[in-house]
Amino acid sequence: MTDTTGTPARKRLLIRTWGCQMNVYDSARMADVLAPLGYAPTESVEEADMVILNTCHIREKATEKVFSDLGRLREAKQARGGEMVIAVAGCVAQAEGAEITARAPWVDIVLGPQSYHRLPEMVARAARAAGAVIETEFPPEDKFDHLPETAAPQGVTAFLTIQEGCDKFCSFCVVPYTRGAEYSRPVAAILAEARRLVALGAREITLLGQNVNAFHGEGPDGRAWGLGRLVRSLAEVEGLARIRYTTSHPRDMDEDLIAAHAEVPALMPFLHLPVQSGSDRVLRMMNRGHTADDYLRLVERLRAARPDLALSTDIIAGHPGETEADHAATMALIRAVGFAQAFSFKYSARPGTPAATMAGQVEEAAKDARLAEIQALLREQQTAFNRSRAGMVADVLVTGPGRHPGQMAGRTPWLNPVHFEGPESLAGRIVPVKILAGHPNSLTGALAAPLHDQSRERDAA
Numbered sequence: 001m002t003d004t005t006g007t008p009a010r011k012r013l014l015i016r017t018w019g020c021q022m023n024v025y026d027s028a029r030m031a032d033v034l035a036p037l038g039y040a041p042t043e044s045v046e047e048a049d050m051v052i053l054n055t056c057h058i059r060e061k062a063t064e065k066v067f068s069d070l071g072r073l074r075e076a077k078q079a080r081g082g083e084m085v086i087a088v089a090g091c092v093a094q095a096e097g098a099e100i101t102a103r104a105p106w107v108d109i110v111l112g113p114q115s116y117h118r119l120p121e122m123v124a125r126a127a128r129a130a131g132a133v134i135e136t137e138f139p140p141e142d143k144f145d146h147l148p149e150t151a152a153p154q155g156v157t158a159f160l161t162i163q164e165g166c167d168k169f170c171s172f173c174v175v176p177y178t179r180g181a182e183y184s185r186p187v188a189a190i191l192a193e194a195r196r197l198v199a200l201g202a203r204e205i206t207l208l209g210q211n212v213n214a215f216h217g218e219g220p221d222g223r224a225w226g227l228g229r230l231v232r233s234l235a236e237v238e239g240l241a242r243i244r245y246t247t248s249h250p251r252d253m254d255e256d257l258i259a260a261h262a263e264v265p266a267l268m269p270f271l272h273l274p275v276q277s278g279s280d281r282v283l284r285m286m287n288r289g290h291t292a293d294d295y296l297r298l299v300e301r302l303r304a305a306r307p308d309l310a311l312s313t314d315i316i317a318g319h320p321g322e323t324e325a326d327h328a329a330t331m332a333l334i335r336a337v338g339f340a341q342a343f344s345f346k347y348s349a350r351p352g353t354p355a356a357t358m359a360g361q362v363e364e365a366a367k368d369a370r371l372a373e374i375q376a377l378l379r380e381q382q383t384a385f386n387r388s389r390a391g392m393v394a395d396v397l398v399t400g401p402g403r404h405p406g407q408m409a410g411r412t413p414w415l416n417p418v419h420f421e422g423p424e425s426l427a428g429r430i431v432p433v434k435i436l437a438g439h440p441n442s443l444t445g446a447l448a449a450p451l452h453d454q455s456r457e458r459d460a461a
């Protein structure tokens with residue numbers, strides 16, 4: 001590649017991302033910090049001068065999958081005569097740092113989620129060091145201060161991390177150990193990043209955090225602001241039409257945030273609110289700090305504030321100690337709420353978490369059967385929700401071209417993907433779409449306004 005600008009020689013960076021939206025966001029920021037060193041993205045391992053595995057620890061066998069990927073990367077590195085920097089980032093790095101360097105000595109860098117801003121320095125150190133460079137401390141204040149401003153446009157819909165870590169210590173979960181204590185970014189930094197994202201074309205921003213509604217960032221007035229107040233302030237950002245946030249804990253759903261759902265039109269009527277179980281016994285063992293009834297009453301209050309609110313959740317099947325009666329209580333709770341969407345998981349032990357060593361581990365076959373029942377019910381509810389949209393005219397944020405020629409894709413306020421016929425010039429706009437049919441995973445529709453009227457902004461200020 002010719003270089004007449006004095007920038008460093010062009011190198012290729014491959015980032016593989018697993019897990020949650022926080023990881024997707026972090027991968028984008030790692031690409032941002034490495035860009036000034038001359039690293040440009042590639043999809044090809046053969047071409048890569050540096051490979052980052054951004055890992056997730058939540059899923060089953062996460063660690064083993066990382067090691068098998070590392071085995072393949074070792075061959076790729078050898079094929080390039082050793083000229084490849086291999087880094088393991090994310091929660092597996094955080095949890096298994098020492099094991100990674102012991103079992104895969106060809107790894108150059110191991111870094112936890114709080115150290116991404118130090119990547120350039122670590123790359124330089126790795127170039128000199130004989131062994132791997134490990135960085136898995138927890139200084140979150142540093143990270144956000146030192147990351148560069150968002151460089152690559154994320155598009156019409158963007159993510160913005162406002163909070164990290166978790167102090168809840170649910171029995172089954174590794175997050176408090178891998179991501180550390182709860183930390184909220186200052187409001188001014190969040191507003192500045194939101195304005196930048198909007199200037200780069202974002203019309204919808206999803207605020208991210210492992211425990212996002214525990215947000216308590218320092219406001220310009222020096223006081224801690226809750227998420228409700230932050231949302232109201234973001235709603236004032238010109239050009240920002242839609243706000244979402246994820247993932248929330250029922251215990252942190254405060255009065256002001258519920259009121260924001262009633263009062264802030266830009267706050268979209270869709271909420272991911274994990275419940276995990278419908279049995280009070282299991283919820284207690286999980287250390288969730290709420291009962292099934294607390295959750296149901298919370299849902300009632302949210303729906304009173306925003307009657308068209310669609311709910312999503314996470315459910316775990318087969319937590320230690322869970323009986324058939326507990327499972328039935330979970331099914332009953334799912335029926336009582338009626339979810340528009342949900343994620344459900346078979347319980348699997350995470351080393352180091354309290355649940356991993358609890359008595360009463362559930363047989364695999366029972367877990368499978370319970371999960372299948374839960375998933376069948378959730379699928380039914382999701383399809384019913386999607387079908388219930390048919391006949392409505394929904395404001396659709398057009399995200400880009402659809403799969404077929406002449407087709408555009410977008411999303412409703414309830415986060416359903418929608419496909420409809422329309423010109424590409426609609427990308428980034430919010431247009432009325434008549435929903436014609438609801439399918440299990442998406443909707444189809446048709447523009448509801450005549451062509452000359454299509455560009456009008458339905459929910460712009």
Ligand code: 5AD
Binds near residue numbers: 174314315348349350
């Ligand atoms: N086993 C199964 N599911 C889990 N989750 C977290 N830890 C575990 C585990 N050990 C699920 C929870 C959480 C979601 C992100 O992953 O439902 O909300």
Ligand code: SF4
Binds near residue numbers: 166170173175176249
């Ligand atoms: Fe994990 Fe969420 Fe519980 Fe925190 S609140 S410990 S992130 S499941």
